[in-house]
Amino acid sequence: MLLNFFRQYFLVSSTSSQRSDSDRFRISALRILLTSCLLVFGSFTLHSLVFNLNNADDYLIPLISAAYICVLSLLLYLSSLHIKLTASIFIGLLALTGWSLALFSEESNAVKFGLTTLYSLPLMVRLFFSFKASLICSLANCATFVLELSESHYFSNLDAFMSPTFSAFYFQLLIFVLLNFGLPLAVSRILHTLQMSLRRFRDLTARLNHHTELYEEIFEHTGTPTILCDKKGKVLKLNEKAEALLTKGQHRTIEGTRINDWLSSTSDSSNRYFWQKDAAKCALRTDAKSFLEVHRSALTTHGHYVLHLQDVTHLRALTQELESTQQTNSRLTHFDSLTRLPNHTNFCMQVNHRISHAQDYYTGAMFIIRISQFKLLNKQYGREQANRVILHFSKSLQERLSDTTITGRLRGVKFACFMPVGQTYLIQRNLRALIKSILPEQIKIGTDLLNIDYQIGVSYYTNEGEKAEELLERCEMALEYSTSAERISFFDQQLEAKLVQEHKLGLALAQAVKDKSIDIWLQPQVTGSGEIRSFEALARWKREDGSYISPITFIKLAEELGLLPKLAESLLKKLVAVLEAWHEEHIKTPIAFNLAGQELMNDGFFALLMSLTSDRPWLSDMLELEITETSPVMTHSLIHKRLRTLSQYGFSIAIDDFGTGQASLGQLIDIPANILKIDRRFVSPLPDDRRHYDIVKSTIQLAKSLNMSVIAEGIETREQANLLVGLGCDTLQGYYYGKPCPITEWTDNNNEKAKELRMVY
Template identity: 55%
Template sequence: MYTHLIQRLFPNKSASQTGTQVHATSSEQKTNRKIASLIFLVSLFVASAAILFLNTISYASTFAISLLSLLPVFARILINTKASLVSVCLNIGLLSTFIYQTISHNQLDTAAFYIQTLILTALSFILPVVASQIIKKLEDNTQKITSLQQRLTDNSNLYEAFFQHTGTPSLLCDKSGKILRANQLAMDLLCSPSSGRTKPTKSLSGSTLSDWLTPAQHSNQNQHSSQAKKTKIQWRGNSAECVLKHDNSIKIDVKKSAISYRHYLILNLQNTTTLRTVQQKLANSQQELIRSQQAHSRLAHFDALTQLPNSKHFCQQVNDKITAQSDHFTGAMFIIRISQFKLLNKRYGKNSANRIIQDFTSGLKHKLSNEAIMGRLRGIKFACFVPVGQAYLLQRNLSTLIRSVLPDQVTVKGDTLNMDYQVGIAYYHSDGKNAEELLEHCEMALEYPDKTDCLSYYDPGLERRLLEEHTLGLTLGTAIRNREIEVWLQPQVTPDGQIRSFEALSRWNNNGQFIPPNIFIGIAETLGLLPLLAENMVKELVSTLTYWHEEKVHTPIAFNLAGQELMNDAFFALLMSLVSDNPWLSDMLELEITETSPVMTNPLIHKRLRSLSQYGYSIAIDDFGTGQASLGQLIDIPANILKIDRRFIAPLPDDQRHMDIVKSTMALANSLNMDVIAEGIETKEQADLLVSLGCTILQGYYFAKPSPMSEWTAEGSAKAKTLRMVY
């Protein structure tokens, strides 16, 4: 009350000031009690002394002595041990005074006096000691009880705090399920807003677990039915799955553990609503993953469009079939490639092109036997493995069989399309012992087909040639980079036999063996080495022409370009820079365009040739009459020289048809103001005939064979002297 009064009177004072005032009040009260006790003891002492000295009645003296003997006890009880000792001293002093007075009055003749004196002395010493020991023992016991009670209180508070702050909603129940205690988390969970009991008017104590939870398997029952109300928690071991009774969307897992005290139970609650939702999503995802894996597993083995086995699964099926057969089993594998499919795709669209593939595969399945195995390799390539008898080991019979099963036509958007194929074929056992070898050999036959037939059979010699070409290609690349390819020159002469110009030719001496130009030039073109080869040749020719220019020798040199060189930006820039730095070179370097190369129809080639012509280069069309579009090239290429191929010269002068072709070609060249070079002349009759027809430049073995360029440049060489004499 005093504290509340202070807070009302001085509301702004701090709590520490209030505590100090309360402590001062308590000290004052203790002081007052001590003063009152002291007054009481003094009064008792004075009263006893008065009775003892002023009263002559014997029993009054006895009463006074009794009171005095109790004075140390009262002092010990009311004040402390020091006060008791003071009382003892006072009693001794009073006793001494009383004895002295009694002696002076001659009152020592009675036995009562001795007894009283003895009692007073005994009680003055014994009672305070006994009382002090008893009080000390009581105080010690009181202190122990207080300490024990404090420990019990602390432990109780600790256990209460632990119970409240375990981080888990917890209930303390008896064995019947009655809730004895609940921590705040349990109250918040069971009395959640969704349950309709946002703030319980009382704690959960006294209710049962079934009042708040119901088993999960009964959550779909009517929550207000009597059956739901009577449903007990169904335990599975020490756990149970439940839902809130008033909101079955909230899932609760209950775990119990028994304690020995009165067989009580600790129930730990866990809200698993989110966990169950995540578990359900994970279960759904897992099922979806299984379905996806099954789909991917099929995609990993089958083509999605045609439902045919893919390459890997096709090989597995073929190998399984081969393994299951006897040693005398024979079969044939062939790869089918649909020709010009890109054009069909572009014309009819992707969807229609896919239908063409589906119609093709369905038609092929229908015509092949049930023993055949089909697969889609990639794109427009399909593989088939067919068991065949001895009769079909003959290529003629097998070719007839394959043509009979290939669909001839398919219909797309009302159009009937004729199908065109390329087929590569290999035999089991002779061409391969397993599916992988057979497929590889079919691919090889497909890439190097017979030009007269769409069906190509694997040839073991072809593989050897390919390996040889591969090895030769590696050596050729090194030789070109090391400038080991030699430049040879073959003269081109006028009708009177004078050297008009040279044609530069490449020759390769590979460890003492000359490799034919048609072989290593083709390999270089396949490997993309022609630009580097041509660059090396041009640099050697420029060096020779520069030397001749200083020697006043004016003899042009022509060199061949297959088209791949002109597609190379660096080589084209080299040709342009040469005549920019040395304008006289444009009259000394002639470009011979090999018309048989398909790349020569590229518009970029035509554009660059026109640029070179404008820079002064002479351009000749080589092998005229054997190329991709001979007459068209005369329009697209700014050529001023026409070379008649040796195949038209060789039959002369006996073959009249070839003679007519040569005459027509020369007439065409003359009408276009083009010079004509006839190459491949080997006899005098051929030379005389061509001169009589008006040919102005002749070339062939009859005049001179190709020879190393060094023979035309070396000092003292007879050919070099002849060249200077011609000039």
């Protein structure tokens, strides 16, 4: 323990201080010198006290020595706090002592001690200060040396110079040169070399630390578990990913162990050095269910191996599963995973094989079955229960069909069947009855017994070289024309021609919408006295050949193709331009604009309508909105929300075709309408049909009770007009009052005809 204390105190231990190397060196040297001087003066004091007890005159020297001990002790205490100050005081004390002994002492030994002390000062100065300070001190000692020579009379006469005692001069000169110049210069050279070496060492250490940190970072972030080991498999280093992979989260030391302690080869168990291969398959010894691949990346210049580990447990399990289920996977490629029926590709392949190998004349029927209300079932019962419906249906269908029928599931809720048929079933009525007989009418879900509706498209095969793919396309065409009234639709050439014609018409319609070539016509809406109170805007499409396409046809086609928002946007802009001109001319005749619902569902169209309204506050008084109640989307909550917004902006909203569409009475509650339009199909039989009369009368009474205005359309005779006026109908519309005509008839000649209306002021 005493030895450790001295090491710590004199700073010779590498862990004794956190100071810089130069400060530690100076403190250590200072403490060694001070301690040495303390020992010398302490010994001298004890010696003086022991041998001069009887001589009272000799107590001065022990007192001076004791004073030196106190000063040196104080300097030793301050050595770590103020290094340079303590060193300066210590050197000054030595200089004072040396000069005092050299100049004032009469004893030769004391003089020699003083000179030796002075000659040693440059070395001590160099230990604690710069080379220049040491050199100045050495030059100052030259005066001391000359002064000492002058007092020694070495050169006073020739005899003294020639005497043997002159050798004392050379001895003194040698001491002076060695202590005053030689040792300080030599120590300066050593210190300079050490400082340069220390700087280079620090630079090298900094670069080494930087490279080490860089290599550590690269090693840790290689992206893969990595191990560094020697040729015998001893683990020298590994990153965190490798440690986590080998220990499985347990805190265990891996560095210093061997690869074989953690991994065992699964492909070559007898090879202890399996990890030296380019790639080796292994199992984890701590977890036999974990499998790894070891990839040898490189052999370093030190003869070490860099190994990359890859966890292939999941991949191995998948591989085994794929290998064990290869036959099942092959089946899944050709069969539906839920029903195990042939999928589209396999179904076509089987049908084509049947057709190509048929002997003589062969007839057959291909039909597609689509479950109508499957989306409702999926929403009501959930996907799992809905899938059970499909599975139950497929099993029931297979049980009812003959072995000669090929059945498959195309996709979703579509099933395809191909069966050979004889002459009897070439008659559509007989085939229709056969198809109905094989389809289950009810399917049970839990405790519920559900009625199942179907849509079926049928195409005949008549041995004319058709392929299964072509027959399926024809069935799809027929399926599109199945209705709720006639669920089984048969394909024929006229149907194909009709589909082609509709396709061409759809392309022409898209171009017409793009070119804005669909025009607006107006039909007047009059009061009971025959005065025009408003117009209904009607879309008319005139082809290049001069023919007109029925609005019923192209509006329905636009809805199917998703063109209604663009079409409505184009017509609305044209109509607003006319209304803006009428507004400037003070023509206060509103125009009703029809919306089918799809337009209001479109964010772009609704934003356009709102922006037009914000820029033209008067627009809500001049533009009435007629909502076609037959549109299925009219029950959507977003439609109701946007109609309420439009009503708040002051728009009049009319329910068109009332009584013919979706939940008529419910619409009266959900839609903020203030106008009710009676459809022409209720007006046409009047006044002879009593039932239609009662329906129209009750509808008008219902509207009046709800504070709604009533418009009746389709009026063609005077009798119909008088009857409706008598029932309390507010507004009348029909050929009796005026047929639709181009809007230009009302806007030509600076809106001349429109200005003739009574509502111009």
